[in-house]
Amino acid sequence: MTEADVLVIGGGLHGTSSAFHMARRGAKVIVLEADYVARHSSGVNAGGVRTLGRPLPEIPLALMSREIWHGMTDLIGENGGFVASGQLKIAESEDDLEACRQRVALLEAQGFTHEKLVDRKTVLELEPAIAPHVTGGIWAERDGYALPFRTTNAFRRAAQRLGTRFLEGMPVKRIEQRGNRWIAQTPRGVFSAEKLLVSAGAWSGALAQQVGETVPVRPEGLMLMVTQRVAPFCRSTLLGTGRPLSFKQFDNGTVVIGGKLIGIADLPNRHGEVDFVRLVKSARTVTDLFPHLKHLGVNRAWAGVEAFIQDDLPVISASRAATNLYYSFGYCGSGFQLGPGCGKLVSELMLDGAPSLSLDAFAIDRFGRGASVH
Structure with missing residues (x-):
């Protein structure tokens, strides 16, 4: 023992x-x-x-x-690839924007000020390549991503x-x-x-x-996909309001697309399986926001098992x-x-x-x- x-x-x-x-x-x-x-x-x-x-x-x-996260190197000697890109939750309609307003008002009533409501002009200033139909969103400046x-x-x-x-x-x-x-x-x-x-x-x-x-816990297969390289066009990490999205571009030009994409979980065999139909739906969200990516190829998709309660x-x-x-x-x-x-x-x-x-x-x-x- x-x-x-x-x-x-x-x-x-x-x-x-x-x-x-x-x-x-x-x-x-x-x-x-x-x-x-x-x-x-x-x-x-x-x-x-x-x-x-x-x-x-x-x-x-x-x-x-x-x-x-912001002091990670001091704590463990490495930063895990952390980039303080900021995170931007995109509103694509007036209903989305109203949901963002209500969310920020709720947080401010609880004393939280880390989420900021931004208008369409600010979104386009932050991300000039994004499709012009966006109506605004929520910005969290000190958020970001890591590996x-x-x-x-x-x-x-x-x-x-x-x-x-x-x-x-x-x-x-x-x-x-x-x-x-x-x-x-x-x-x-x-x-x-x-x-x-x-x-x-x-x-x-x-x-x-x-x-x-x-x-009351259940397993789900969590999926991601990564694209071929493309010229830099997106600095922030993007989320969706009316539809699921998690989206970022790395320095090497590849784009990682997620957003709680649910695949297939095989718990006994400790295996996650990609559901390509759901991946297609998420890819469509991305091309709606960035039409110039329509013909960008996907290099790889993968899945793991996560616990949902x-x-x-x-x-x-x-x-x-x-x-x-x-x-x-x-x-x-x-x-x-x-x-x-x-x-x-x-x-x-x-x-x-x-x-x-x-x-x-x-x-x-x-x-x-x-x-x-x-």
Whole structure:
């Protein structure tokens, strides 16, 4: 039996960030990853470093995490490819623009000022190549994008420098508490620690169920596509209002298109499959906004598996059924930006007993007795 202070199940960004922050506090941490680090949602998301458009309960976490992004190199020695491009949510009709107005008014009533309503003229000043039918939008100046696989592995390397062990190809089949120790059983060995963090994405619900905690979580295949290179035309990271879109152009000229594009999830075989019909719909949104891309070729499309929860909020919580058991999963395709900050909050929850920002909205017992695992 291999022992540690903390076991982390899942080598995505939230698992690696939590491991880093706990190792930074002196904890001996082992991370158990079923595939390889950043295999699924942490490696295949669109890389948006986004406070824009967050559900209200997530906004304090997102704003805190954004400050970490801006100081990432000081924290872990790398920036994960972070570019502070700003993020722009595009309105394509008067109804879209009214929805933007209502959104900004709601946030300002809650004391949040990071989202700014902008008119059509400002949108065209920010992005001159965009189609003239746009009516305005919302601008978040300090948002941007980063490279998901690179970021997750940057946290991995930082955690390893502090003594954390990462064991890949190590799926956890069973968890149980024996006395004051948590036991994780894998096909390649048994691991033990005082504290256990379940951060296994779409596979977390089944582990929670083993201790009697039921979460309405479902797996989805999350897709992305990247185009051939084209001359620079877009500086911001773009989102849609009336239809899903996540869109950015890298310095090398390629364009990455996402926006919670749902593919096919094969949970038992740990595999995500591309749904090309849905990709075509997303590509059409892009060419409506940038007609000159109509004949641009797509180089590659890929998919991974992500956990979506019934109320569109993650579970970031201590267990209510057992001691020294914690959860961080179900980020619904929007967890990348939160990773650096939530890893810090989870470390505080696990090592201090309380986080520096409230996580009450993300408690695992919020669903009631009628919820079930899908």
